[in-house]
Amino acid sequence: MVRVILRRLIQLVVTLIALTTLVFFWLRSLPGGPVDALLGERATPQTRELLTRALGYDQPIWTQYGRFVKNVVTGNFGNSIRTGEPVMDVISRSFPATIELAVAAIIIAIGLGIPLGYIAARYRGRMLDNATIIVTLIGISIPIFFLGYLLKDLLTQNIHIFPPSGRITTGMDNTDVTGFFVLDGLLTREFDATADALWHLVLPAITLATIPLAIIIRITRASVLDVLDEDYIRTADAKGLRNTTIRKRHVLRNALLPVVTTIGLQTGALLAGAVLTEKVYNWGGLGTLITDSISGGRDYPVLQALILLAAVVFIVVNLLVDLSYAVIDPRVRVQ
Amino acid sequence: MSGIGGISTLADHKRRRIEELTARTSEAGGVSLIRDAGRRLLRNPTAMVGAIIILLFLIIAIFAPLVAPHDPVQRFPELTKDLTVDSIPGATAGHPLGSDPLGRDFASRMIYGARQTLFVGVLATFIGLLFGVVLGAIAGAVGGWLDVLIMRLTDVMLALPSLLLAITLVALASRSTQWTVIIAVAVVNVPIFARLLRGSMLAQRESDHVLAARALGVRRRDIVLRHMLPNSLTAVIVQATLTFAVAILDAAALSFLGLGDPDINRAEWGLMLGVDGVRYFEVRPELAYLPALAIIFVALGFTLLGESMREALDPKNRR
Amino acid sequence: MPLLDVRDLSVVFQRKGAKPFTAVDGVNFTVEPGQTVGLVGESGCGKSVTSLAIMGLLPRRGNKVSGEVRFEDTDLLKLRPQELRDRRGRDIGMIFQDPLSSLNPVLPLGLQVAEVLERHQGRTRQAALREARNLLDAVGIPDPTRRLKEFPHQLSGGMRQRALIAIALACKPRLLIADEPTTALDVTIQAQILTLLKQLVEESGTALVMITHDLGVVAGLCDTVNVLYAGKVVERAERHDLFAEPRHPYTHGLLQSVPRLDVDRGGRLHQIRGSVSDNIPWPEGCAFAPRCDRVNDACIGETVPLEPTFRGGALRCTNPVPQEVPA
Numbered sequence: 001m002v003r004v005i006l007r008r009l010i011q012l013v014v015t016l017i018a019l020t021t022l023v024f025f026w027l028r029s030l031p032g033g034p035v036d037a038l039l040g041e042r043a044t045p046q047t048r049e050l051l052t053r054a055l056g057y058d059q060p061i062w063t064q065y066g067r068f069v070k071n072v073v074t075g076n077f078g079n080s081i082r083t084g085e086p087v088m089d090v091i092s093r094s095f096p097a098t099i100e101l102a103v104a105a106i107i108i109a110i111g112l113g114i115p116l117g118y119i120a121a122r123y124r125g126r127m128l129d130n131a132t133i134i135v136t137l138i139g140i141s142i143p144i145f146f147l148g149y150l151l152k153d154l155l156t157q158n159i160h161i162f163p164p165s166g167r168i169t170t171g172m173d174n175t176d177v178t179g180f181f182v183l184d185g186l187l188t189r190e191f192d193a194t195a196d197a198l199w200h201l202v203l204p205a206i207t208l209a210t211i212p213l214a215i216i217i218r219i220t221r222a223s224v225l226d227v228l229d230e231d232y233i234r235t236a237d238a239k240g241l242r243n244t245t246i247r248k249r250h251v252l253r254n255a256l257l258p259v260v261t262t263i264g265l266q267t268g269a270l271l272a273g274a275v276l277t278e279k280v281y282n283w284g285g286l287g288t289l290i291t292d293s294i295s296g297g298r299d300y301p302v303l304q305a306l307i308l309l310a311a312v313v314f315i316v317v318n319l320l321v322d323l324s325y326a327v328i329d330p331r332v333r334v335q
Numbered sequence: 336m337s338g339i340g341g342i343s344t345l346a347d348h349k350r351r352r353i354e355e356l357t358a359r360t361s362e363a364g365g366v367s368l369i370r371d372a373g374r375r376l377l378r379n380p381t382a383m384v385g386a387i388i389i390l391l392f393l394i395i396a397i398f399a400p401l402v403a404p405h406d407p408v409q410r411f412p413e414l415t416k417d418l419t420v421d422s423i424p425g426a427t428a429g430h431p432l433g434s435d436p437l438g439r440d441f442a443s444r445m446i447y448g449a450r451q452t453l454f455v456g457v458l459a460t461f462i463g464l465l466f467g468v469v470l471g472a473i474a475g476a477v478g479g480w481l482d483v484l485i486m487r488l489t490d491v492m493l494a495l496p497s498l499l500l501a502i503t504l505v506a507l508a509s510r511s512t513q514w515t516v517i518i519a520v521a522v523v524n525v526p527i528f529a530r531l532l533r534g535s536m537l538a539q540r541e542s543d544h545v546l547a548a549r550a551l552g553v554r555r556r557d558i559v560l561r562h563m564l565p566n567s568l569t570a571v572i573v574q575a576t577l578t579f580a581v582a583i584l585d586a587a588a589l590s591f592l593g594l595g596d597p598d599i600n601r602a603e604w605g606l607m608l609g610v611d612g613v614r615y616f617e618v619r620p621e622l623a624y625l626p627a628l629a630i631i632f633v634a635l636g637f638t639l640l641g642e643s644m645r646e647a648l649d650p651k652n653r654r
Numbered sequence: 655m656p657l658l659d660v661r662d663l664s665v666v667f668q669r670k671g672a673k674p675f676t677a678v679d680g681v682n683f684t685v686e687p688g689q690t691v692g693l694v695g696e697s698g699c700g701k702s703v704t705s706l707a708i709m710g711l712l713p714r715r716g717n718k719v720s721g722e723v724r725f726e727d728t729d730l731l732k733l734r735p736q737e738l739r740d741r742r743g744r745d746i747g748m749i750f751q752d753p754l755s756s757l758n759p760v761l762p763l764g765l766q767v768a769e770v771l772e773r774h775q776g777r778t779r780q781a782a783l784r785e786a787r788n789l790l791d792a793v794g795i796p797d798p799t800r801r802l803k804e805f806p807h808q809l810s811g812g813m814r815q816r817a818l819i820a821i822a823l824a825c826k827p828r829l830l831i832a833d834e835p836t837t838a839l840d841v842t843i844q845a846q847i848l849t850l851l852k853q854l855v856e857e858s859g860t861a862l863v864m865i866t867h868d869l870g871v872v873a874g875l876c877d878t879v880n881v882l883y884a885g886k887v888v889e890r891a892e893r894h895d896l897f898a899e900p901r902h903p904y905t906h907g908l909l910q911s912v913p914r915l916d917v918d919r920g921g922r923l924h925q926i927r928g929s930v931s932d933n934i935p936w937p938e939g940c941a942f943a944p945r946c947d948r949v950n951d952a953c954i955g956e957t958v959p960l961e962p963t964f965r966g967g968a969l970r971c972t973n974p975v976p977q978e979v980p981a
Contacts, residue, residue, distance in 0.1 A: 011490070018491045026507050125715075141580060141634035143587045146608060146627040149616050157617070231755040237711055238750075239770040239821065240743035249769070253760050268496030275502065276588055280613075294506045295593050307503050311494040330760055330805040 005323065012315050019311055023304055024068055077305040082293065087305045090289065096179030097167060098285030101277070102270045104205035109212035110263060117220025117259075118252070124225060132217060139214030144273055148207040148280035155203060162203050165282035169196050208277045212266040219262045223255040230254070257329055264321030271310050372647040382643030388636025396449040404429070405440040407447040408600040414438040423619045435622065436611050437599070444602040445625055451603035452583055452633065455517055459582040462521035464575050467528020472567075474529065475536030476559045486533070489526035497523045501585055505594040513596040513603075520585045524578050531574055535567040569648055576641035580634035587630060604629050655726075656684035657861050658708070658829055663721035665700070665707050670716075677703045679885035679936055680721070682960075687828065690855065690862040692876035692893075694869065694908075700885040701865045705831045708863075709748055710738045725829070744774040747822030751834040753814035757806035763790075764802030767821050774825045789820040794850060812843035816850065823854060830855065831863045836871065848874060869912055873897060881905050884933045884941035887960060891967035901963070901974040903948045940972070948973045 052058050056067065071077065077087035120132040156164035168174060168181050174193035177184045182201065185194025227233065228251065236250045278287030290306055293299035326332045376382045395402060405411075415438030417424045425433040432442040474485040492500065504519035505511050539545050540563070548558050587605030589595050591613060595606050604626040612623030665678040678700040685691045693701040706712045707719050710730060723730040725745065730738060742748075750756040758766060767789055768782035777785065783802060790798035793816040806814055815835060822830055832851065836844040852875055855862045864876055872879050872893065879896050881889040881904065889902040900906040910924030926945055933941040939954035940946070946953070952972040960970040 014487070015491050015494045018487070019494060022491065023503075023507070137635055137638060138631060141584070141631045141638060143584055143591075143605075143608065143627060143630060145588065145591045145613065146623060149613055149623065153616060153620065231750060231752060232758040234711055235750065235756045235818070235821070236758070238709060238742055238748040239773065240739045240741065241769060241773055242739065245769065245773070249761065250758055254758070257760075268499075272496040272498030272502075275499070276591065279592065290502065291592055294502075298506060303503070303506060307495065307499075310496065310499050314496060315494055328760065330762075331807050 004326075005319075008319050008322070012312075012319070015315065016308065016311060020069070020072055020304075020308060021065075023307060024065060072308070078301040080293075080299055080302050082299045082302070087301050090302060091286070091305055091309065093179070094284065094286045094289045096285075097283055098274050098278070098287060100167075100180050100182060101201065101204055101208060101283060101285060102267075102274060104201050105208035105270055105273075106212065106263070106267070108205055108209040109216050109266065112209075113213050113216030114220050114256070114259060117217040118224055118255075120217065120221045121224035121228070129221075132221070136214040136217045139210050142210070144207055144210055145276040145280050147210055148204075148277055151203050151207060152280065163200050167197060167200050167283060168193065169200075204277050204281045204283055207280065208270060208273045211269050211273060212263075215266060215269075216259060216262060220255065220259050223258045224251060227251050227255045253328070257325070260321060260325055260328065264318045267317040268314050271314065372644070375647045376643060379643050379647065381639050382647070385636045385639030385641075385643060388632055389640060392449055392453070392633050392636065395446060396453040399447045399450045403440075403443040403446040404431070405443040407439060407443045407602045409440070410438040411440065412438075414440070421618050423615060423622070425619070425621075432621065432625065433619075435607075436615055441622070441625075444607065445604075445629065447602040448604045448607055448626065448629065451601060452586075452605065452630070455513070455520075455586050455603060455605070456579045456583045456633075459517045459520035459586065460524065460575050460578045462518065463524030463578065463582075464528050464571065466521075467525045468532050468571060470525065471529035471532025472536065472559070472564065475533040475540070476555075476563070482533070485529065489529050492522070492526040497581075498585055498588055501589060502592065502594065505589055511589075511594050511597065513598065513601065516586055516589050516595055519589065520582045523585070524582070527578070528571065528574060531570055532567050535570050536563050539563045539566055573641055573644045573648065576637050576644060580637040580641070583630055584634055656724075657687045657689075657726065658685040658863070659722070659724040660684070660704075660708065661722040661724065663704065663707060663723060664719070665703050665712065666718040666720075668716055668718055674718075676885055676936075678707060681880075681882070681885070681887055683880050683887065683890065685829065685861050685863060688855075688859045688861055689878065690864060690876050692872045692879040693863065693865045693882060694867065694872055694879055695882035696867055699882040701867075701882050702833050704882075705748070705833050705863065705865050709742060709746060709831065710735070711748075740774075743770045743822075743827070744825045745827050746829045746831065747825070747827040748831045748833065749815070749818045749822045749835050752838045753811060753818050754806060754838075756818055757814060759806055762803050762805055763809070763817055767802075767817065767824060770821055770824045785824075786820075789824055790817065793817070793820045793823075793854070794846075795820075811839050812846060815839060815843075815847050819847075819851065819854070823858070823860070826858060827860060829861045829863065831865070833865045834867070835864075836868070837866075851875070869908060881908075884936065886936060886941070886970065887968070888942065888970045889967065890969075891963070891965065895965055895967060899975075899977055901969050901977070902971050903946050903973075903975060904942050906975045907947075940970075948975070 056064060075088060079085060080087055080090050083090065116132060120129045123129045152164055155161045163169065174181065174190055174197075175184060175188045177187050181197035182194050185191060185197060233246065233250055236246045241250075274285065275287035275290050277283065278285050279291050282288070286306060286309075289302065293302040293306070411430070411434070413427070414424055414430065414434035418434065418436070418438050423434055423436055424430075427433065430440050430442065432440075432445065435441045435444055470485050470489075474482040495503065501519040501523050504522055505515050508515045508519075536559075545558060545562050548562050553562075583605060586595070586603075587609050590603075590606045590609030592609075595609060596603070608623055608626035608630065612626055615622050660681060660683050663678055663681045664676065667675045667677055669675075681700070681704055683691065683693075693704060695701050703712070708723050708730065710733075712719060719731060721731070725741070730741070733741070757763075764783050764786050767786035768777075768779060771777050771782040771785055772779065775782075787798045787802060790801055795801055795813055795816050801809070801813075801817075806817075809817065819835075835851065836847050839847060848871060851862070854860070862875075864871065866872060876893050879891060879893055880887050881896075881902065883904050889896070889900070889905045891901075896905065897909065900909050904926070907924060907926040911926060928945045932944045934943060934954075935941070936957050939956065940949075940958045943949045943953040950973050952958075958970050958972055960968050962968050
């Protein structure tokens with residue numbers, strides 16, 4: 001067990017080193033390098049040289065690389081070109097918003113996905129099942145930013161149910177403790193703030209949850225159907241066990257194994273989807289940060305850090321999923 | 336077959352009757368997996384719906400100049416004269432779907448959009464497939480340190496969620512064009528195809544027919560080319576079909592993020608939806624609805640066909 | 655009165671887009687209390703489907719089951735699903751071919767034995783686990799206390815089958831159905847499992863329906879044997895009669911195709927032509943006709959009836975293998 005974790009951690013480090021190196025050299029290989037990209041082609045040679053020196057691009061590439069690696073290891077990603085603030089500050093300010101959104105989305109996706117997938121499998125081939133299949137197929141075929149605009153249009157413009165954008169009503173007197181607005185409200189007993197933040201969270205979370213939800217439903221359904229065909233379910237039936245026992249103890253436990261893996265992989269879809277969803281709802285998290293760092297002159301230090309962060313989150317989540325797998329599945333535990 | 340000819344005690348008509356009846360019951364056996372899968376596919380309504388959608392899409396894309404009423408980039412004075420920031424003319428005579436934000440015929444742009452969408456989807460899928468298949472085949476056939484290297488490379492690429500990797504790639508290019516979009520979406524798929532092919536080749540390397548070929552002294556190159564690759568390709572084709580759907584969705588997302596093709600004349604559904612569609616959503620939602628519906632339909636068509644093919648090829652489903 | 659009386663049992667597979675297929679076609683047989691009865695035939699002859707139909711384990715969709723399955727006084731086919739559940743595992747136990755896939759991979763062995771005791775005898779988890787330990791001990795699993803906590807993949811194939819037997823016999827059922835219980839095992843293990851089964855049914859007086867394609871298993875275990883072909887019983891006889899003087903050409907062929915030590919080494923092993931798929935529908939004649947050495951005109955045209963033999967068995971053949979006239 002410990003060996004497995006160690007090996008995966010080493011793998012994580014190697015992947016990150018490779019990724020940073022690739023990003024680093026890609027940036028430097030651009031025609032004109034980041035300086036041109038930052039200043040555009042009409043900048044005077046003086047400004048160009050000034051910036052080149054300021055960013056340290058006048059030194060030999062290996063020196064630059066060495067400094068870059070040292071900075072990454074110490075968590076120093078430099079300053080944002082756009083705002084001049086340290087990159088880590090910019091990122092940690094936006095981090096809670098995205099986590100709040102992603103957690104809400106994954107709760108929706110798992111909370112609805114597993115029961116719906118299970119129900120579809122139980123009513124295999126009937127209306128309910130077919131309807132579920134069609135809806136989930138549309139769910140994975142719809143561009144989610146369009147779905148976001150659609151929901152926004154329907155539920156905030158035509159019928160004013162939800163607020164159209166932002167994380168909390170402007171002017172709301174909320175205390176910022178952790179940056180997670182829902183949590184802050186609970187901690188400081190400002191329950192109106194919690195309610196307001198939750199209210200803002202509904203539409204973005206649904207939008208972001210759509211793809212993972214559709215996929216979890218489909219995997220759960222397929223997995224339950226597979227398990228129902230297994231010999232050990234026939235054995236359980238031959239024992240005369242009650243239906244509820246068979247479902248809970250025999251079907252569900254086995255059927256959830258592939259679903260757990262899927263949930264891990266879906267964190268990837270969540271990270272990418274957050275970029276789109278945050279733009280639609282003006283959410284102000286990491287996704288917005290990515291968009292802002294790309295448009296309006298590319299903010300490479302921020303982008304670089306964000307890419308690494310996304311990779312770390314994705315790999316760590318999948319490592320955790322694999323570890324939890326070992327807890328649920330005794331066959332993995334022993335190896 | 337049973338040696339019915341050897342039964343001498345039977346009257347002729349009875350013998351014929353046995354042959355007839357036996358033939359009927361044993362007809363099912365001896366069909367190759369692929370032909371069998373094809374037959375099941377033809378009987379599967381889901382697959383057929385997917386195929387029909389794709390066919391329709393291909394016809395519109397190929398014959399766009401014949402189907403479209405107008406030139407998709409031409410601005411019409413009768414449309415531009417009513418054009419303001421908060422009003423875009425709807426259907427008029429000669430322009431069944433009205434105008435786009437620049438006074439061009441929206442119907443024609445939708446029809447030509449099929450062509451550009453097909454172009455982006457096919458190229459992105461094919462480039463990804465090509466590089467993925469080559470890398471995967473090398474990894475699977477050669478093995479050793481080359482295999483390790485290629486697999487670590489795919490690990491790195493898979494460490495970023497696919498759309499995020501595409502965003503990164505486009506963002507890292509100094510400026511975006513249609514080609515940066517195509518290549519970014521293609522690169523994302525390289526590791527997927529590479530792993531798929533490698534996995535399938537490894538599985539086959541241990542399979543009986545390859546072992547048999549090896550035991551017969553068939554050269555390794557011939558084993559790879561004649562025995563292993565063709566068998567892996569069915570899985571690749573299925574994956575390519577599914578990839579197409581993802582590719583056009585990813586391309587649309589890139590356009591929405593402002594990383595798409597900057598050419599304002601380009602009529603491509605993802606671009607139309609991601610740029611003008613969302614910008615004028617409150618002014619004229621059709622500008623978003625129609626390209627979105629088109630994308631959903633085509634993505635659905637490819638997903639339906641791809642999943643049915645995968646299901647049909649699954650030996651578990653053979654009856 | 656027989657313990658189990660199967661009358662005119664038929665199972666028709668009705669799958670969407672395919673012609674209905676009659677897997678079991680009017681099968682009759684009885685099992686007396688404590689008796690061991692064999693159902694023998696090639697794969698695809700309907701023997702496993704018969705056993706699943708008796709247990710009510712065939713999925714409702716796509717399968718049409720008709721006839722009667724009288725267990726003591728009740729027709730199992732007429733019971734509501736809930737009532738049948740109360741009897742399965744308590745009155746009738748069943749063991750399956752592949753012991754690995756028949757055990758739940760993520761549950762400890764102890765729970766898998768204990769749950770059937772909890773269900774039918776109302777025991778607490780603790781009491782059930784204690785009894786499970788004794789059961790594992792009784793089927794010859796060494797160190798049963800430790801095994802309770804282990805998972806199926808940690809056991810050997812023979813151990814797993816022993817565990818399945820323990821589960822099937824946990825509630826002391828009056829009937830045990832064993833569907834090819836030794837097919838997936840190594841030859842050396844096969845003998846151990848058969849000996850164990852024989853010993854357990856003899857000790858407890860449990861009746862056993864043994865489903866197998868292996869005539870060796872039949873020879874060692876069964877009192878009465880039913881030979882199935884294409885969904886119908888073609889011959890039924892006491893074990894000794896069947897082995898000494900098989901009457902149906904199919905049974906004869908099966909016995910001839912078993913290698914024997916007491917015949918010439920140079921002699922060729924008999925083989926039955928063709929395969930199970932080379933048959934004709936029963937209503938058109940004898941399904942075995944295309945593969946039969948003794949086929950004649952009477953075999954084709956209409957169903958050949960199953961007729962009783964004077965030795966208490968039954969035979970479905972127009973041109974049986976002649977009996978040797980006692981000298």
